[in-house]
Amino acid sequence: QLQLQESGPGLVKPSETLSLTCTVSGGSISSSSYYWGWIRQPPGKGLEWIGSIYYSGSTYYNPSLKSRVTISVDTSKNQFSLKLSSVTAADTAVYYCARHDWVYSAFDIWGQGTMVTVSS
Amino acid sequence: QSALTQPPSASGSPGQSVTISCTGTSSDVGGYNYVSWYQQHPGKAPKLMIYEVSKRPSGVPDRFSGSKSGNTASLTVSGLQAEDEADYYCSSYAGSNNFVFGTGTKVTVL
Numbered sequence: 001q002l003q004l005q006e007s008g009p010g011l012v013k014p015s016e017t018l019s020l021t022c023t024v025s026g027g028s029i030s031s032s033s034y035y036w037g038w039i040r041q042p043p044g045k046g047l048e049w050i051g052s053i054y055y056s057g058s059t060y061y062n063p064s065l066k067s068r069v070t071i072s073v074d075t076s077k078n079q080f081s082l083k084l085s086s087v088t089a090a091d092t093a094v095y096y097c098a099r100h101d102w103v104y105s106a107f108d109i110w111g112q113g114t115m116v117t118v119s120s
Numbered sequence: 121q122s123a124l125t126q127p128p129s130a131s132g133s134p135g136q137s138v139t140i141s142c143t144g145t146s147s148d149v150g151g152y153n154y155v156s157w158y159q160q161h162p163g164k165a166p167k168l169m170i171y172e173v174s175k176r177p178s179g180v181p182d183r184f185s186g187s188k189s190g191n192t193a194s195l196t197v198s199g200l201q202a203e204d205e206a207d208y209y210c211s212s213y214a215g216s217n218n219f220v221f222g223t224g225t226k227v228t229v230l
Contacts, residue, residue: 039221046123046221046222046224047166047209047211047224048221049211049218049219049221052219060217060218062121062218062219063218064121096165096166101171104156104171104172105152105171105172105211105212105219106171106172106211107158107166107168107211108171108177110166110167111165112164112165113165
């Protein structure tokens, strides 16, 4: 069955760029009807959609984060990635990648999440 | 955009029903039938429970049901079981290729 796995540094310094990768296994990232998304959850708080990407490279971002976010896709590796620039302590969160069913506007398969702490 | 508003907590005894509300605006919940609900147990990833307001993915018990009226969507869990104790989040399409989550509700089984 389809599985997603996040990977990347667990600690990032303030003002630097957070970089994470999501590896998709058990299926192709090039499937039609599906986007691939990033969602984050600060400790003890709610979920926040960061953005989503189609295998063709088409992207949509949360307007509140758009100026700092870049999501890219590598179909040859069945991976998609997140870069968040100029991070502050407010960006400390568990970051999830998920399959984004665009037709139904729902995130139907999630990775286990990875904790990223922004601290010097 | 602002997060959708959910009550911080809800509770019920085993076998009872609990209903969680999710209030937005005409630009999100009220404007589209694209409301979904997620269950999250502590330390775990969210799990999709309801999509398109009232549809259940395969494998989700029919004890979980969703509805919408105006700018407010609701999730009802009937026949509460101990394993239903979790955090629940709603989400809605908000137009212009944008998506918003709710503030979350902690459901306690008494």
